[in-house]
Amino acid sequence: MSVKLTDFQRKVYAAVSLIPQGKVSTYGLVAAYIGCGSARAVGQALKVNPFAPVVPCHRVVRSDLRLGGFCGSADEKALSQKRALLLSEGVRFVDPDTVHPDCLYTFT
């Protein structure tokens, strides 16, 4: 069965793939980069990301630098996995749910 993707999803995944490891970006920044006026729409595309974590959706967090969600949900179970992935890539946390500002990637 082929995975069906919308054009919007392709744009989102392409942009997210540009985020270097050890860094993170935000739903809003990704939206702005692909010319979409809605961070929520980006979140919606990522929550159904069939390529996780090949397409590094774990490197996308909320604009307040709190984690957001992972693997379709925002429960502690998913978030701890997201945190673990980021930590393994060198992303630092100022508290269990907030990444350090220096890791932010802004799409130049």
Added chain:
DNA sequence: ACCGTGACGGCGA
């Protein structure tokens, strides 16, 4: 084609 639903974000209280 219309409607409800969000892994969001900014702003006022």
Added chain:
DNA sequence: TTCGCCGCCACGG
């Protein structure tokens, strides 16, 4: 500073 409300927009039913 935290909380709630509302605007945003792609998607599936």
